[in-house]
Amino acid sequence: MLGMMQDWPLTVDKILDHAKNWHGHREVVTRSVEGPIIRTTYAEIHARSKRVSSVLQGWDVKVGDRIATLAWNTSRHMEVWYGIMGIGAVCHTLNPRLFPEQLIYIINHAEDKIIFVDLTFIPLLEAILPHCPTVKRVVVMTDELTMPATKLPGAECYEALLGAASEDVVWGGFDEQTACGLCYTSGTTGNPKGVLYSHRSNFIHTLLGMQSTVLGPSPKEVILPVVPMFHANAWGIAFAGPASGAKLVMPGARMDGAAIYELIVSEGVTFSAAVPTVWQMLLTHLRENNLTIPTVKRVMIGGSAVPESLIRAFHDEFDIEVVQGWGMTETSPIGTISILTPELAALPYDEGMKWRVKQGMPPLGVELKLKNYAGQEMPHDGHTYGRLMIKGPTISGAYFKGEGGDILDHEGYFDTGDVSTIDEYGFMQITDR
The missing domain is CATH 3.40.50.12780 (ANL, N-terminal domain)
Structure with missing residues (x-):
C-alpha cells in the first residue's frame, strides 16, 4: 500500500520560489567584483533568475545541458545558479584555483555549452578557452559601463542580456531526479571526477542543513558564506539561506x-x-x-x-x-x-x-x-x-x-x-x- 500524499517534486526552483513568496524583502548584500556594495532582495534575485532562464532558453538550452560558472560568491552568481537549474539545465561550478590544464579537462569532460564568468577570471578563461571546443558562448557578469574589451569570442554582457530578457518563464516540471549541479573533485587520484547532484539530493541536503544541529539558519540570522559557491554549493548555504529567509552577505572576490x-x-x-x-x-x-x-x-x-x-x-x-x-x-x-x-x-x-x-x-x-x-x-x-x-x-x-x-x-x-x-x-x- 502506498501513501496518498501529494506528488510535489523536490526541485530547487521551489527554494527560490519560497524565498520570493515568504521572504521576498530579505536582503542579499554583495561586495561586487567591481568594488561597490550591492544590495538586492530575494524577490529581485528571483525575477532576475527568471531572466537568466529566458536568455538560456533563447539560446536553445535544454534539460541536461551543462552551463558553467567561473565566479565568486555574489548575488549575480546566485541569479545564474537558479536560472540554470530552474529550467532543468545543469549548473557546473568551475573552481578557478585549479591548474589551467585541469580546468580544460573538466570543461571538455562536462561538455559545457556556455560559461558565465566574473571580470576577475577573464584572463584565465582567455587562456584556456581555445582548448574548449564545446563552449559556444561566454557571458561576462558585469554591466555595460564596466564591460571590458576581451579576446573571448562573442563575449556578451550580462546586464545587457538581462535588460532585454523576459521574466515570463516556467520553472520545474521535470523529475526530481533530474541532474541539477555538477562539481568536480580534485581529491582523487588521476583526472578530476564529476559529482552530479540531482534536484532531489540538493533539496534534501537543504533540509539536512537546516537542522539545528547543522547550519540551523533562520530569518533572524545574517549569514556570511565565505566558502565559495564552487566548493560543493558553498556547503549548501546558497540553498539554505533562501530556504530559511536568512539575510545573506556575499564577499565577492575579497x-x-x-x-x-x-x-x-x-x-x-x-x-x-x-x-x-x-x-x-x-x-x-x-x-x-x-x-x-x-x-x-x-x-x-x-x-x-x-x-x-x-x-x-x-x-x-x-x-x-x-x-x-x-x-x-x-x-x-x-x-x-x-x-x-x-x-x-x-x-x-x-x-x-x-x-x-x-x-x-x-x-x-x-x-x-x-x-x-x-x-x-x-x-x-x-x-x-x-x-x-x-x-x-x-x-x-x-x-x-x-x-x-x-x-x-x-x-x-x-x-x-x-x-x-x-x-x-x-x-x-x-x-x-
Whole structure:
C-alpha cells in the first residue's frame, strides 16, 4: 500500500520560489567584483533568475545541458545558479584555483555549452578557452559601463542580456531526479571526477542543513558564506539561506581579514562559514587592530582539520562558538558536524576540547560506518581505526560518465578514502587519508 500524499517534486526552483513568496524583502548584500556594495532582495534575485532562464532558453538550452560558472560568491552568481537549474539545465561550478590544464579537462569532460564568468577570471578563461571546443558562448557578469574589451569570442554582457530578457518563464516540471549541479573533485587520484547532484539530493541536503544541529539558519540570522559557491554549493548555504529567509552577505572576490571584518561589522553578521586559513587571517586582523565582533555567535570551519589554537582563540577572546564540519564534494558536502551533546557540553571547557577538535556526528540523513580492508565493520570505541564509509540520499552513487566504475560497496556505502575513528558518543575523527 502506498501513501496518498501529494506528488510535489523536490526541485530547487521551489527554494527560490519560497524565498520570493515568504521572504521576498530579505536582503542579499554583495561586495561586487567591481568594488561597490550591492544590495538586492530575494524577490529581485528571483525575477532576475527568471531572466537568466529566458536568455538560456533563447539560446536553445535544454534539460541536461551543462552551463558553467567561473565566479565568486555574489548575488549575480546566485541569479545564474537558479536560472540554470530552474529550467532543468545543469549548473557546473568551475573552481578557478585549479591548474589551467585541469580546468580544460573538466570543461571538455562536462561538455559545457556556455560559461558565465566574473571580470576577475577573464584572463584565465582567455587562456584556456581555445582548448574548449564545446563552449559556444561566454557571458561576462558585469554591466555595460564596466564591460571590458576581451579576446573571448562573442563575449556578451550580462546586464545587457538581462535588460532585454523576459521574466515570463516556467520553472520545474521535470523529475526530481533530474541532474541539477555538477562539481568536480580534485581529491582523487588521476583526472578530476564529476559529482552530479540531482534536484532531489540538493533539496534534501537543504533540509539536512537546516537542522539545528547543522547550519540551523533562520530569518533572524545574517549569514556570511565565505566558502565559495564552487566548493560543493558553498556547503549548501546558497540553498539554505533562501530556504530559511536568512539575510545573506556575499564577499565577492575579497576574502582577506580586513574585508571580512568590514562586512561582519557593517551588516551585523551572526554566522559564517569558511576554511581555517580565512579564520586565521581574520583572527590576525582582529588581534593586530584590537577589534571585537560582538554580533557573531557561531562560525563553521571545514575543509581541513581545525587547530585547537583557533578554536580556543575564538572562544576565549571573542566568545564565539567554533563548529567544525567535515564533508566532501561527493557528500554534497555535509557529512558530520561537531555539535557537542549536552553531556559533553557540560564538561569543563578544557576537558571538552577532546571532542571539539573532532569532526563530529552525522546529522539525520547521513549514515557512517568504519570498515577494515576486508569489509568487516569496526567498533565505535574511539581508538579502533577503519575506512570511513558513508551512505545517504545526498551521497554520490557514481561519478559523471561512469568514471572510476562502481564506487559503492555491497551495502551501498561510499569509501571516503579517509581513515577514522568513531567514539562511544558517535564523534568521528579523521586520522589519516
